[in-house]
Amino acid sequence: MIRSVRFIAVAVFVSLCIVFSGIAAPPKTMTVQVKEGQLRGTPSFLAGIVARPSYGERVEIIEDKGAWKKVSVRGVQGWMHTSALTTKVIALKAGTGTTQTGAGAGEVALAGKADLPPTSSGSQSVTTGEIALAGKGFSEEVEKQYKTLNPKLDYAWVDKMEGFKVTPEQMQAFLKQGSVMPAEGGAK
Amino acid sequence: MKKSLLFTLPVLSLLALASCQTMESATTLATAIGQGAGVISGSQAQSIRKSAKAVSRSAEEFTPEQEYYIGRTVGAVVLGKYPAYDKSAANEYVNVIGQTLAQASDLPAIFGGYHFLVLDSNDINAFATPSGLVFVTRGLLRCCKNEDALAAVLAHEIGHIQLRHGMEAIEKARVTEALTTLAVEGAKTVGSREVSALTETFGGAISDITGTLINKGYARSSEYAADQTAVTLLRRVGYNPSGLVEMLTLMKKNLKAGGLDFAKTHPAPDDRIAEIRKKGPTYAAIQAPVPRQKRFLQALGNI
Numbered sequence: 001m002i003r004s005v006r007f008i009a010v011a012v013f014v015s016l017c018i019v020f021s022g023i024a025a026p027p028k029t030m031t032v033q034v035k036e037g038q039l040r041g042t043p044s045f046l047a048g049i050v051a052r053p054s055y056g057e058r059v060e061i062i063e064d065k066g067a068w069k070k071v072s073v074r075g076v077q078g079w080m081h082t083s084a085l086t087t088k089v090i091a092l093k094a095g096t097g098t099t100q101t102g103a104g105a106g107e108v109a110l111a112g113k114a115d116l117p118p119t120s121s122g123s124q125s126v127t128t129g130e131i132a133l134a135g136k137g138f139s140e141e142v143e144k145q146y147k148t149l150n151p152k153l154d155y156a157w158v159d160k161m162e163g164f165k166v167t168p169e170q171m172q173a174f175l176k177q178g179s180v181m182p183a184e185g186g187a188k
Numbered sequence: 189m190k191k192s193l194l195f196t197l198p199v200l201s202l203l204a205l206a207s208c209q210t211m212e213s214a215t216t217l218a219t220a221i222g223q224g225a226g227v228i229s230g231s232q233a234q235s236i237r238k239s240a241k242a243v244s245r246s247a248e249e250f251t252p253e254q255e256y257y258i259g260r261t262v263g264a265v266v267l268g269k270y271p272a273y274d275k276s277a278a279n280e281y282v283n284v285i286g287q288t289l290a291q292a293s294d295l296p297a298i299f300g301g302y303h304f305l306v307l308d309s310n311d312i313n314a315f316a317t318p319s320g321l322v323f324v325t326r327g328l329l330r331c332c333k334n335e336d337a338l339a340a341v342l343a344h345e346i347g348h349i350q351l352r353h354g355m356e357a358i359e360k361a362r363v364t365e366a367l368t369t370l371a372v373e374g375a376k377t378v379g380s381r382e383v384s385a386l387t388e389t390f391g392g393a394i395s396d397i398t399g400t401l402i403n404k405g406y407a408r409s410s411e412y413a414a415d416q417t418a419v420t421l422l423r424r425v426g427y428n429p430s431g432l433v434e435m436l437t438l439m440k441k442n443l444k445a446g447g448l449d450f451a452k453t454h455p456a457p458d459d460r461i462a463e464i465r466k467k468g469p470t471y472a473a474i475q476a477p478v479p480r481q482k483r484f485l486q487a488l489g490n491i
Binding site: 037081164165168 | 252256265268296304383
């Protein structure tokens with residue numbers, strides 16, 4: 001009896017491993033889950049930014065390299081860190097598909113409207129569990145109401161902080177000036 | 189006994205393999221198979237399904253966008269306790285080092301990015317919001333004699349963000365409440381009643397996090413884990429991990445007994461140093477190159 005139970009348990013484990021190895025395969029497309037994505041020239045934390053895909057934009061996965069993925073978005077290729085991407089579809093509110101403007105030096109301006117996520121009637125049908133709704137839950141609207149209830153809270157410095165930005169070029173120059181030598185590879 | 193052990197083993201391995209999203213369906217599948225094989229009873233199966241469902245309602249289900257809004261308000265609360273130190277030379281310097289370390293971390297992309305600010309206080313204190321806002325007091329900066337030590341302070345805070353300690357401070361019941369409200373609402377337009385309910389839950393989550401950050405402190409194990417992440421980050425970027433031990437040594441001298449800052453919320457510097465030494469090699473003393481030390485003194489010499 002015990003032997004047959006053991007056999008069943010092992011069989012269950014092995015079959016589930018097979019099931020999950022299938023699920024773990026990287027999907028063909030992923031979604032940018034940060035406010036401003038950074039598409040880099042090489043898979044390194046100090047690499048220059050070639051383009052900035054928007055929140056909710058779908059990117060096509062070309063290649064995996066550690067925590068980096070080579071992606072293509074609106075005809076531009078580059079590397080993105082996996083922490084910027086999700087397998088979920090992010091449903092933006094109508095009219096928020098962005099037109100990218102004001103690309104920095106050495107960057108490609110991504111022209112045209114961002115690809116809006118496909119709906120269930122599209123070629124890639126999605127279930128509700130796979131959709132994240134932008135602007136829902138703890139959102140700008142909730143923050144606004146919370147502020148009304150707590151008028152003493154001051155967000156002025158929070159807003160100011162969000163403007164403190166450092167480019168990869170500034171980081172490289174800073175490290176060089178101080179003889180700070182990054183270990184090979186950078187972010188894992 | 190043996191039976192349940194034999195069944196538990198593959199289920200546990202399965203739970204480790206499965207992501208949050210798939211956990212529920214996987215458990216349903218596993219329990220169904222287990223039931224079919226007669227290894228577990230129907231009621232046991234039900235209870236396994238139930239607990240897996242409870243587990244899957246974790247803070248990780250909040251989208252980065254929602255964490256961003258939680259973090260902004262946590263930041264505003266911190267700034268209600270300590271005013272900003274409005275000196276751009278100091279803040280710019282801290283941001284270059286902090287943002288470089290953050291980019292080298294395992295969580296470089298965060299919804300609104302990483303941003304650092306010096307707080308105008310003699311207390312020895314620092315805070316990191318789940319959204320990537322990091323605050324350090326002048327009192328804590330005075331525990332740093334060089335750039336490597338400052339990098340250690342910032343890397344420790346990035347460690348808390350990367351390890352999601354802030355989000356974990358939200359009470360489990362509150363997480364379930366918020367996520368359930370959202371799940372029920374789904375794609376529907378959220379009405380004013382739902383916004384009010386969400387705002388109340390939001391306020392609770394903010395209290396949970398700020399209460400931990402400001403008053404209670406994280407678990408000792410979380411502080412030690414953040415120190416380990418700091419050592420890894422320092423090495424990756426090219427700073428000497430001795431900066432962390434040197435900073436803690438000076439902190440020990442500067443901390444005032446009974447203070448409501450790190451004296452209350454963090455393990456004693458000696459304990460942290462002992463833990464760092466236990467887990468890794470002892471690094472050589474810091475010998476900062478002249479330009480590195482010069483810019484440190486220029487930005488923070490009079491902090």
